[in-house]
Amino acid sequence: MTEDAKQVVEFLNREPFKRNLNFISFQSLGQEQLLQLLNDVLAEIDPSQAGDIREEASDSRAPRMLNCLKNLKYIPPNNVDVSTFRQGIVLGEKSVIQPILMYLLKNLEALKTRSYLAKYLVKLPIPTDILHDGSDNQIQELWAQCTELQEQFSAMHRDLQELRKSSRGTNEIKLDIKTMEDEKENLQRKVDRTRKKVEGTPDFNEALQVAQSMRGEKEKGEELQKKLQQQRRLMQTTEQRLQRTRQQVYEIQQAGSDNSPESLISRMEEDNQLNNYLVNDKLPKELDARRKTVRDLRRVAHEPMMDERDLERIEKDIGTLNAEINTLVEKKMMNNNPVKDKLSLFRQQERILSSKKEQLAEQVQQQRDDTGVLEKELEVKRKALRELGGEVLKGDEYREYVQRLRSKSSIYKKNRAILAERRSETGILTRTEAILQKQNETMNRKVSHLENRKGVTGFRDTQDELEKVSALKSEIDESKHRTLDDMSEMVNKLNSVILEKKSLLAPIIKELRPLRQHHQEITGDYEQKKTQYDSAAAGLESNRAQLEQTVAALREECFAHDSRYFYYQSMCKILQTKLDRANLEMKNYTSGDKRQSYRERFNKKIQEQENLTKILREKQKNVKQNHDSEVKQATMWRDLERLMKCKLSVLKQQEEEMNPQVQSNQHARNMNNRDPTHDRLVL
Numbered sequence: 001m002t003e004d005a006k007q008v009v010e011f012l013n014r015e016p017f018k019r020n021l022n023f024i025s026f027q028s029l030g031q032e033q034l035l036q037l038l039n040d041v042l043a044e045i046d047p048s049q050a051g052d053i054r055e056e057a058s059d060s061r062a063p064r065m066l067n068c069l070k071n072l073k074y075i076p077p078n079n080v081d082v083s084t085f086r087q088g089i090v091l092g093e094k095s096v097i098q099p100i101l102m103y104l105l106k107n108l109e110a111l112k113t114r115s116y117l118a119k120y121l122v123k124l125p126i127p128t129d130i131l132h133d134g135s136d137n138q139i140q141e142l143w144a145q146c147t148e149l150q151e152q153f154s155a156m157h158r159d160l161q162e163l164r165k166s167s168r169g170t171n172e173i174k175l176d177i178k179t180m181e182d183e184k185e186n187l188q189r190k191v192d193r194t195r196k197k198v199e200g201t202p203d204f205n206e207a208l209q210v211a212q213s214m215r216g217e218k219e220k221g222e223e224l225q226k227k228l229q230q231q232r233r234l235m236q237t238t239e240q241r242l243q244r245t246r247q248q249v250y251e252i253q254q255a256g257s258d259n260s261p262e263s264l265i266s267r268m269e270e271d272n273q274l275n276n277y278l279v280n281d282k283l284p285k286e287l288d289a290r291r292k293t294v295r296d297l298r299r300v301a302h303e304p305m306m307d308e309r310d311l312e313r314i315e316k317d318i319g320t321l322n323a324e325i326n327t328l329v330e331k332k333m334m335n336n337n338p339v340k341d342k343l344s345l346f347r348q349q350e351r352i353l354s355s356k357k358e359q360l361a362e363q364v365q366q367q368r369d370d371t372g373v374l375e376k377e378l379e380v381k382r383k384a385l386r387e388l389g390g391e392v393l394k395g396d397e398y399r400e401y402v403q404r405l406r407s408k409s410s411i412y413k414k415n416r417a418i419l420a421e422r423r424s425e426t427g428i429l430t431r432t433e434a435i436l437q438k439q440n441e442t443m444n445r446k447v448s449h450l451e452n453r454k455g456v457t458g459f460r461d462t463q464d465e466l467e468k469v470s471a472l473k474s475e476i477d478e479s480k481h482r483t484l485d486d487m488s489e490m491v492n493k494l495n496s497v498i499l500e501k502k503s504l505l506a507p508i509i510k511e512l513r514p515l516r517q518h519h520q521e522i523t524g525d526y527e528q529k530k531t532q533y534d535s536a537a538a539g540l541e542s543n544r545a546q547l548e549q550t551v552a553a554l555r556e557e558c559f560a561h562d563s564r565y566f567y568y569q570s571m572c573k574i575l576q577t578k579l580d581r582a583n584l585e586m587k588n589y590t591s592g593d594k595r596q597s598y599r600e601r602f603n604k605k606i607q608e609q610e611n612l613t614k615i616l617r618e619k620q621k622n623v624k625q626n627h628d629s630e631v632k633q634a635t636m637w638r639d640l641e642r643l644m645k646c647k648l649s650v651l652k653q654q655e656e657e658m659n660p661q662v663q664s665n666q667h668a669r670n671m672n673n674r675d676p677t678h679d680r681l682v683l
Helices: 002-012 023-027 031-045 058-071 082-091 094-106 108-121 137-166 170-198 204-258 261-302 308-335 344-387 396-454 459-480 484-591 598-625 627-672
Strands: none
Touching: 002 023, 002 094, 023 344, 031 058, 031 094, 031 108, 058 082, 058 108, 082 094, 094 108, 108 137, 137 484, 170 396, 261 344, 459 484, 484 598, 598 627
């Protein structure tokens, strides 16, 4: 529990709470403050939970918090039952509130998302008999529609989360598109210029092979550069590890030089004394106090329910015990003589020193706890620093490290600029290639669609074949120097093939035209039916909303009438019991049976108390009158008692001195005067 409380304090001191708490202040929070703290954490997760708990009744606050925790999927510990958990929420018990705070603060961001989704995905509390009622089809349809909308919402939310994870901002995308278009234009101009330059060169293939080999060598050089950088990083990590080990050795040597055997022994003796005091004095007292409170609580829990008579009896016992305590204190004050009691000053000093000792022990314990927390934070920061690849340096080592860091930072900036240029160029080229491919695909789809609409399906394929043939023809002309007549013959053949294809597609196009008209008519009917459906759905939705409002108003009115009915019924029962008691009292008073009437009983008790008051006043008066004489008499009796004790001690001392001689003489006389015939039986 202590570790959980410390973690809760750490979470509360961070954003967005910033409570500036420590462990002691958190442990000293009251029940109302804990409930307000829990409500603030719930308000951070769900803004609808915000508010001041002092302005809200407990019977409405507890169900609200329990419903919110249910939506957040909080599960109580196994050792806590449901009734105890609900009672802890109502009363603000720390054993119940602290695990809830630990769960909420540990999973804050995830619970915010879950709270947002709970507004739209929690099922409506509709009874099952109404849902499965076959006579009301409208409610079933609305329930199915609501379920379908919730599923659509969950699917859209998942898609949105995936898009947020995978996509970037719109401004960045627009900027990338703009830069890519500019690069596309530049590349297009460069390609055109290179084409014009390269056309007609005899050694084009050889130059292309040389360029490819050069590109391969550049890639190999880049790979070698990456390997070299990796080896340099490994060398840097080994140097940093060596530096850390040297620093640890230096710290160990410094710690060993500062600690002499005498100082270590004295420090250990002080720690030993402090631990002995904590174990033998402080902790047993705290343990006894805790055990006593536990015994009292168990005794109170196992006792039966008490009525007014038991309470009166306990109050009388408390009064008598207080009176006895006061009398004993007065006697002690009368018996104690401050002049003779020389140890009172030392006792007072001992009490002051013991209280100071306890305070110092508590401060030491608190400082130990704070030291433990700080050591944990320091260890976490050291781990983070080691993960980043560094250690705390001092003196000349720090200056050398700064110089190395500056040189490396300059090299890193240069390499980073080169890498950024390469990455931007690579991204531009890949993006340009993707855009061109997409444009090519879209153009192909548009051309195919246009061919289908015009009735010349396959024209683009034929054109592609024509282009391929023309390219092949150009290559053949370059290689074998064919004449223009051969090229014209090839073109004529291709044109004849195209005409044959068109003649084959003409009847198919004629059959397709009436089908297109029929498709347009069906599309118009579909649009008309869709508008009718949308209007009917809107009307049903408005009727459903009105019915829901009416049902909610009637339910509220029904709940109000039920509460008023039960309230009036209970008031009638209370008034009837009071009326019956008044009638019984009147009957007893008028019938003459005054022993059973409350009036006679109370008058009798009043008379008894008045008589008792008179007797006590007379006793008080006699005590005040005879107080001086009785004090003198008590003093004389104490003096007489001291005198008798003194005489008794003197007689005992004389008897001890004379006892050996008297016993010997008496034994001799008994031996001489003993008569065997004498009867010595004493009755």
